[in-house]
Amino acid sequence: MIRAEEPTAEQVRQEVGALIQAGAKVALSRLDDELARIATVHLDAPGMERVAADPVLAESSVRAIRATLAHWTASVINQPFAPVGPPEDWDNVRIARDLVRRGLDETVLVAYRVVQAFVWQEWIRIAFTLSDDPAVVQGVLEHTSASITDFAERSLQHIGEIMAAEREHLRRGSRPERRETVALLLDGAPVTEERASARLGLRLDRPHTAVVIWVDDTTPPAHALEPVIDLILQVTEARQYVSVLPQTGLAWMWVSGRGPDVRELEGRLRQWPDIHVAIGTTGTGVEGFRSSHRSAVAVQRLLSRSRLRQVASADDARLAALLSRHRDDATAYAREVLGDLADAGPEILGTVRLFVQELGNVKGVAERLFTHRNTVVRRLARADELLPRPLRSNPVEVAVALEIWQWSTDPGGSDAG
Incomplete structure (x- = not known):
């Protein structure tokens, strides 16, 4: 067997x-x-x-x-x-x-x-x-x-x-203590890095990035900015952070590591169209804490003039400052290149901007806008009707002109589009 x-x-x-x-x-x-x-x-x-x-x-x-x-x-x-x-x-x-x-x-x-x-x-x-x-x-x-x-x-x-x-x-970080510590640091008070880190719960000896968040509404509801603060923590995966509310509808924030990715945040922030985010440089130490915040505030000032963007970083601001150093000439150049497109609504202008960023990938633009591909195609067709020269034959100049135009203090035009 x-x-x-x-x-x-x-x-x-x-x-x-x-x-x-x-x-x-x-x-x-x-x-x-x-x-x-x-x-x-x-x-x-x-x-x-x-x-x-x-x-x-x-x-x-x-x-x-x-x-x-x-x-x-x-x-x-x-x-x-x-x-x-x-x-x-x-x-x-x-x-x-x-x-x-x-x-x-x-x-x-x-x-x-x-x-x-x-x-x-x-x-x-x-x-x-x-x-x-x-x-x-x-x-x-x-x-x-x-x-x-x-x-x-x-x-x-x-x-x-x-x-x-x-x-x-x-x-x-009780709110009064946080505000006091942040105010002292921003005012240049002689607070040691170790003491500031302990009071804020944020390691200042490691890279950190300042963010400014604000809402257009003059009387925003209480806690209106909290979902966006949470979103930034999610996007950055920051384990340490500090945030203060210097006034209603305004939040100053510092997160450990690099700031949020502008493109990712831009897409996910669309559900709160009245809220804007300015991202500073990444710094280290007490001086980095200050300089990062200063750069975020500078971005905030530029961003408040734009009809096309909810989010911008210090890198964006540097490019805008360079392009707009001779603002009158730059604005005239942008108007000449864009023609009637300069007066289009933010939907068409924003779609063209993303089309250039995506190197002509309509599917990529649709995904970033959370809209149908045909909608993007229709907006681009309308843009071609408004431009002096077709977009595909002149993408570089249109990209530069849009970059200038979106930071313009007096963009003109209507929101129809």
């Missing part, structure tokens, strides 16, 4: 790994369908009453849970036996900071454990559909139990670190 050979340990391991990957694919494919049930479990957890009662917090919290579950499943699909690090997505960062600001930071820890237990039960059900071999299913459950437990601990530690940093930011 011939006896079948027992599988080797490596063969069992390979089979277990393949089944973990298969199960994770099933879990990932079901995630959005199961999200309503997961959200109910999450928001019904003890201590989550105030989160559940706030639609914005509730939605943000559920997005973070979804991102966390998707991160684990995607990771084990890629490498079934590798440790899974904590999620680094913005949804988790934002909800952690928001909960601290609302004094609700401890609630997420309980809710996280509740969701973990619920998801584990769902995973067990999936595991028993993967194989009829009890030993293999046992191997799947043993490994994934250790993986999920380790992942949960890493994730909670990561969230705890974000919350601790936010609590420290709030503790060190």
Whole structure:
């Protein structure tokens, strides 16, 4: 009688790994369908009453849970036996900071454990559909139990670190103290770098960038700028920052590292058309703190004249200053090159500007404007009717003329287009 050979340990391991990957694919494919049930479990957890009662917090919290579950499943699909690090997505960062600001930071820890237990039960059900071999299913459950437990601990530690940093930011940076420290630094007071860093919660010995945010509305609602502050933190992935509100509708901000990418921010800022952002140079130390802010304010002054842009950086301002050094001559040149296009509305002018930036890629322009390709084509056709010479035969001069025109203090024309 011939006896079948027992599988080797490596063969069992390979089979277990393949089944973990298969199960994770099933879990990932079901995630959005199961999200309503997961959200109910999450928001019904003890201590989550105030989160559940706030639609914005509730939605943000559920997005973070979804991102966390998707991160684990995607990771084990890629490498079934590798440790899974904590999620680094913005949804988790934002909800952690928001909960601290609302004094609700401890609630997420309980809710996280509740969701973990619920998801584990769902995973067990999936595991028993993967194989009829009890030993293999046992191997799947043993490994994934250790993986999920380790992942949960890493994730909670990561969230705890974000919350601790936010609590420290709030503790060190009470609004009056922040404003006082910022005012002293900008006025040139002899504040040491170490002391300023401690009071602001921002390492000044490392690169940081100033940002100015303001709203056109003379009576903006309270907290009107907070979503944009959060957006800038998301775009830059800054772990340290400081912000002050010197007056209603105006925020001064410094973020660790380089400032936000103008093109990315420009696209995402369209949902707040009355809000503008000026980005300074990147600096280091106390003097870098001051010079970065000065450059951001200079950009703000230039940007306030423009009909075409919501966002600009110090690099943009340098180019504008160079082009406009002889402003009358530069404006006359721009008017001559643009012809009737100079009086077109911001939609057409902005589309032409992006068309030049994208090197004639209509699809790229449409994606940046979040509009249909045919809309872009129609606007460009209208621009050709208004230009003295067709855009494609004269792109460089049109680009230079638009760069001058968008910073003009008296652009003229109507907004029709």
